[in-house]
Amino acid sequence: MKMGFRWYGRDNDTVSLDDIRQIPGVETIVWALHHKQAGEVWEQQEIDKAVTEITGLSTSDKRKGVTKTFNAEVVESVNIHESIKLGKAILGLDPDMAIANYKLCIKRLGKAGVKVITYNFMPVFDWLRTDFFHPLPDGSTALYYNHAEVLEMSPDKLISDMENNSQGMTLPGWEPARLASFREINQAYQGVSHDDMYKNYKYFLDEVIPTCEKYDVKLAVHPDDPAFDLFGWPRVVSQSADLAKVLSLNNSYYNGLCLCLGSFSSDPKHDAVAAVKTFMERIHFSHVRNIKFDAPFDENNPNSRSFSEVGHRASEGNVDTVGIMKAYAQANYEGYIRPDHGRHLWDENTDPAKKPRPGYGLYDRALGIQYLLGIWDACQK
Numbered sequence: 001m002k003m004g005f006r007w008y009g010r011d012n013d014t015v016s017l018d019d020i021r022q023i024p025g026v027e028t029i030v031w032a033l034h035h036k037q038a039g040e041v042w043e044q045q046e047i048d049k050a051v052t053e054i055t056g057l058s059t060s061d062k063r064k065g066v067t068k069t070f071n072a073e074v075v076e077s078v079n080i081h082e083s084i085k086l087g088k089a090i091l092g093l094d095p096d097m098a099i100a101n102y103k104l105c106i107k108r109l110g111k112a113g114v115k116v117i118t119y120n121f122m123p124v125f126d127w128l129r130t131d132f133f134h135p136l137p138d139g140s141t142a143l144y145y146n147h148a149e150v151l152e153m154s155p156d157k158l159i160s161d162m163e164n165n166s167q168g169m170t171l172p173g174w175e176p177a178r179l180a181s182f183r184e185i186n187q188a189y190q191g192v193s194h195d196d197m198y199k200n201y202k203y204f205l206d207e208v209i210p211t212c213e214k215y216d217v218k219l220a221v222h223p224d225d226p227a228f229d230l231f232g233w234p235r236v237v238s239q240s241a242d243l244a245k246v247l248s249l250n251n252s253y254y255n256g257l258c259l260c261l262g263s264f265s266s267d268p269k270h271d272a273v274a275a276v277k278t279f280m281e282r283i284h285f286s287h288v289r290n291i292k293f294d295a296p297f298d299e300n301n302p303n304s305r306s307f308s309e310v311g312h313r314a315s316e317g318n319v320d321t322v323g324i325m326k327a328y329a330q331a332n333y334e335g336y337i338r339p340d341h342g343r344h345l346w347d348e349n350t351d352p353a354k355k356p357r358p359g360y361g362l363y364d365r366a367l368g369i370q371y372l373l374g375i376w377d378a379c380q381k
């Protein structure tokens, strides 16, 4: 297993590579060219520049005697253009053109030594929360999802809330260009069924997987977050059966999962440990984190689908992070893992100048890594 840490790039993150270097156990920087929109081609030169920065050491680091370096083997994400999911032209691109661009990205990333590309197949937008700085009983803050609020909310209101609440930083999957074209995209999904989505998904996979095989780059889909349909849009990577179906759309080993266990567990009926065991062979990357529901599960109580993100320790919430890490360790898992979102702690919570991109501060993710590695190491003994 290789432990990773998501980094948004110099001048685009409150955390530096030097900060991450001091977290014991981190080998992989999970990165992306965050200025690229879905459907855009990534230039080889830009890719190589990012990889060189991540894998190298600055002159001042070398002078200080720093020797620890990272690999840049995981990219999160190369986003999928809506035309691919819809199976028809939108926003100036048609599916075949968007797929050709995606193949070029795979080829170029492969040449730069990238081994895994993460993406999601959610219609319209990526992950969803209703509060980014929700207070927890210990005085920290964390990402929060209130289901009752979402049930009453219009997608327009949701978008303005996301824009106003994110410290002026672009959240992954909520890029300004995507939000600007929101109405057009929303309109295009009217009447699109789950079956239509799977058909378009299979077309995409059958096209790109041979390129993945040729350049030795594995694709890893991130589950829908939260893991159920919202606003009537067809989500196709939510349930265990959906994950199995996506894998069966193209049986290549290169068609795999980025099993985000916080996202998967947002459906209170899901068993995260069982999912790890079931899909182990095709999990190329995994996000391990914990969430805590507001109330015990009750089909008629929307609050039982509301949750806060919490510390990674199993007893902090409803996700069995110990069982998850044990399952990975027992299988001698050789893929990548990262802690996922963390709470905002210490000066991240009190000093406005140090407020991180929601969920992506330094301290709680560093603590989370130590907890996850502790379980992993104990299982090796």
Ligand code: DNO
Binding pocket: 076, 077, 118, 119, 120, 126, 127, 172, 173, 222, 260, 341, 359
């Ligand atoms: C949120 C992330 C997601 C994830 C994408 C993958 O913080 O887990 O934005 O990166 O869904 O494409």
